[in-house]
Amino acid sequence: MILKRVVFDWLSRTWMITALAIILSLPLTIGIALYFKANPLFEMQSLARLISSSDWSPSEGDFGFLPFIFSSLYVTLLSFLFAAPVCLFAAIYLTQFASKRLIQVMHPVIDILAGIPSVIYGMWGILIIVPFVGDVLAPVLNIKSPGYSILAGGIVLALMCIPYMLNMLIETFNTVPIGLKEAALSLGATRWESVKHVIIRKSYPGIISSYGLGIAKAFGETLAVMMVVGNMVQLTFNPFEAGYPLPALIANNYGEMLSIPRYDSALMFAALILLIVILIINLIFRYFIYQTQKQ
Amino acid sequence: MNIKVSETATEQLVIAPELKLKKQPSILRIKNLNVFAGNHHILKNINLEIPKNRITVLLGPSGCGKTTLLKSMNKLTDLYKELKVSGQIYIEKDDILNTNKNIPNIRQKMGLLSQKPYPLPVSIYKNVAYGIKLKGVRDKKLIDYNVEKKLKEVGLWDEVKDRLHLSPESLSIGQQQRLCLARGLAVKPHFILADEPTSALDPVSSKIIENLFRELKKHYTIILVTHVLRQAQRLADNVVFMNYGEIIEQGNPEKVFKYPRSSQMKEYMVEGN
Numbered sequence: 001m002i003l004k005r006v007v008f009d010w011l012s013r014t015w016m017i018t019a020l021a022i023i024l025s026l027p028l029t030i031g032i033a034l035y036f037k038a039n040p041l042f043e044m045q046s047l048a049r050l051i052s053s054s055d056w057s058p059s060e061g062d063f064g065f066l067p068f069i070f071s072s073l074y075v076t077l078l079s080f081l082f083a084a085p086v087c088l089f090a091a092i093y094l095t096q097f098a099s100k101r102l103i104q105v106m107h108p109v110i111d112i113l114a115g116i117p118s119v120i121y122g123m124w125g126i127l128i129i130v131p132f133v134g135d136v137l138a139p140v141l142n143i144k145s146p147g148y149s150i151l152a153g154g155i156v157l158a159l160m161c162i163p164y165m166l167n168m169l170i171e172t173f174n175t176v177p178i179g180l181k182e183a184a185l186s187l188g189a190t191r192w193e194s195v196k197h198v199i200i201r202k203s204y205p206g207i208i209s210s211y212g213l214g215i216a217k218a219f220g221e222t223l224a225v226m227m228v229v230g231n232m233v234q235l236t237f238n239p240f241e242a243g244y245p246l247p248a249l250i251a252n253n254y255g256e257m258l259s260i261p262r263y264d265s266a267l268m269f270a271a272l273i274l275l276i277v278i279l280i281i282n283l284i285f286r287y288f289i290y291q292t293q294k295q
Numbered sequence: 296m297n298i299k300v301s302e303t304a305t306e307q308l309v310i311a312p313e314l315k316l317k318k319q320p321s322i323l324r325i326k327n328l329n330v331f332a333g334n335h336h337i338l339k340n341i342n343l344e345i346p347k348n349r350i351t352v353l354l355g356p357s358g359c360g361k362t363t364l365l366k367s368m369n370k371l372t373d374l375y376k377e378l379k380v381s382g383q384i385y386i387e388k389d390d391i392l393n394t395n396k397n398i399p400n401i402r403q404k405m406g407l408l409s410q411k412p413y414p415l416p417v418s419i420y421k422n423v424a425y426g427i428k429l430k431g432v433r434d435k436k437l438i439d440y441n442v443e444k445k446l447k448e449v450g451l452w453d454e455v456k457d458r459l460h461l462s463p464e465s466l467s468i469g470q471q472q473r474l475c476l477a478r479g480l481a482v483k484p485h486f487i488l489a490d491e492p493t494s495a496l497d498p499v500s501s502k503i504i505e506n507l508f509r510e511l512k513k514h515y516t517i518i519l520v521t522h523v524l525r526q527a528q529r530l531a532d533n534v535v536f537m538n539y540g541e542i543i544e545q546g547n548p549e550k551v552f553k554y555p556r557s558s559q560m561k562e563y564m565v566e567g568n
Contacts, residue, residue, distance in 0.1 A: 099376055100376065100377065177413065178374070179409050179410075179411060179413040180413045180415070180416075181374070182366075182371050182374070182407065182409065182413075183407065183409065183413045183415065183475065183478075184415065184425075185371065185374075185399075185402055186369060186371070186402050186403075186405070186406065186407035186479065187402075187403065187425055187426035187429060187478065187479070187482055188399040188400065188402055188403035188426055188429045188430065188482055189399065189425075189429055190398075190399055193429070197415070197417075197425070198415055198416065201415075201416045201417070202416045
């Protein structure tokens with residue numbers, strides 16, 4: 001009897017440590033594998049040139065990743081600018097002002113939104129957002145736009161990120177004790193002042209980490225963006241023009257990567273950039289959280 | 296159930312000398328207050344008068360509705376949409392329960408001290424200055440003066456004067472509770488609503504708070520919620536004993552504690568001692 005318990009105890013501990021080791025080694029092995037696969041590219045061109053050049057003609061051996069990196073950052077930034085304020089205010093309303101009934105309705109709605117496959121967001125983007133950008137928004141602003149653009153990508157991406165970010169923000173605001181809100185109100189704060197001075201302040205680290213995770217998710221999102229962003233290699237600040245983010249580059253060309261020399265290495269390098277940028281975003285937000293918690 | 300109060304229990308009572316103060320006019324009157332949460336009747340037809348510059352103790356077992364009664368006095372019940380509140384609460388002649396005007400002003404009159412200290416997520420100084428600024432005071436010197444004065448009033452100044460700009464998290468729980476009291480006093484309330492303010496504190500810190508209350512009642516009307524019988528006996532000028540959302544007995548502590556009429560109060564006195 002006692003032997004059985006000891007054996008089980010040992011087994012459970014071993015299994016837990018193994019599971020942890022697998023999880024910890026995962027990003028490392030991915031990074032190493034991508035690095036070695038991308039290595040032939042480095043023998044041909046310097047790293048600095050690879051990420052700063054905008055010449056892209058794989059058949060001639062020109063691999064400049066700048067347009068892709070720029071498109072990715074641009075689409076992500078736009079989506080963040082759209083999604084962040086919407087999520088913040090929606091989460092504040094739902095946790096501080098809304099009736100129980102509304103909360104009960106909203107929770108399944110958010111969960112359903114989060115569960116919709118990205119291809120459906122993409123289809124919806126083609127049907128609604130692309131014509132909206134191309135035929136409504138651009139003419140109003142007197143700009144020519146094919147509709148398939150960085151802006152359309154940003155909007156679709158924002159919609160995809162909203163349920164994800166919103167859920168995390170709701171969790172964050174719910175952890176603020178109600179006693180703290182009561183304290184602020186008792187001192188004569190209005191409800192909005194109690195939200196602004198106390199709830200948001202107390203939730204800073206949580207808000208920042210929700211945003212960080214949201215951005216990291218947005219940066220790597222592939223399918224829906226690829227469907228509406230136009231996929232043209234060009235370097236432009238005009239959001240009404242088409243872009244070509246890194247994930248779209250990989251997904252679009254994965255099937256034919258062996259047809260051109262070093263093209264496979266180039267796509268692996270694109271994946272490596274993606275991984276590193278997400279890592280950097282995470283580190284930056286970790287640093288912000290660390291700073292706010294220190295205060 | 297009929298419970299006999301043992302002789303020793305009543306003999307042990309120590310009635311504070313200040314209880315023999317002369318009767319004060321009531322400053323807060325509660326009429327026919329009923330609170331429902333769905334079908335649950337939390338407060339049942341409460342009628343109560345609170346005398347000025349006295350400590351009124353709301354005594355009773357946990358879950359009897361004391362805290363809800365306290366929260367309806369500064370309209371914090373508004374935060375809980377599931378609560379249905381009816382009746383009147385008058386401060387002098389104004390019914391504060393059935394008005395939506397100037398709620399922040401009403402709440403500033405009713406300083407709240409909660410069970411656990413909830414310092415705002417700002418520095419010690421800003422915690423006290425917060426309410427003063429909400430009142431529209433912008434003069435830095437005046438704010439400084441008031442912050443110091445209120446921290447002195449609760450005996451915290453010497454302990455924190457060198458770290459006013461640090462987070463209150465660095466203070467002990469007892470110090471945090473006194474900070475919360477100072478912060479509440481800084482908005483010049485007429486009342487102090489204290490919701491079991493010593494339940495999270497060690498005996499020494501509790502005693503400091505209790506002594507502060509004895510001082511503060513000269514300037515404020517204090518309503519203290521507690522389930523600790525001995526604390527009620529030490530502090531009360533006026534006792535309200537509640538059970539299951541009803542006021543069972545109320546009045547002069549000398550009378551209520553020495554000659555409890557209801558069986559519920561007698562039982563509570565036996566268990567509490």
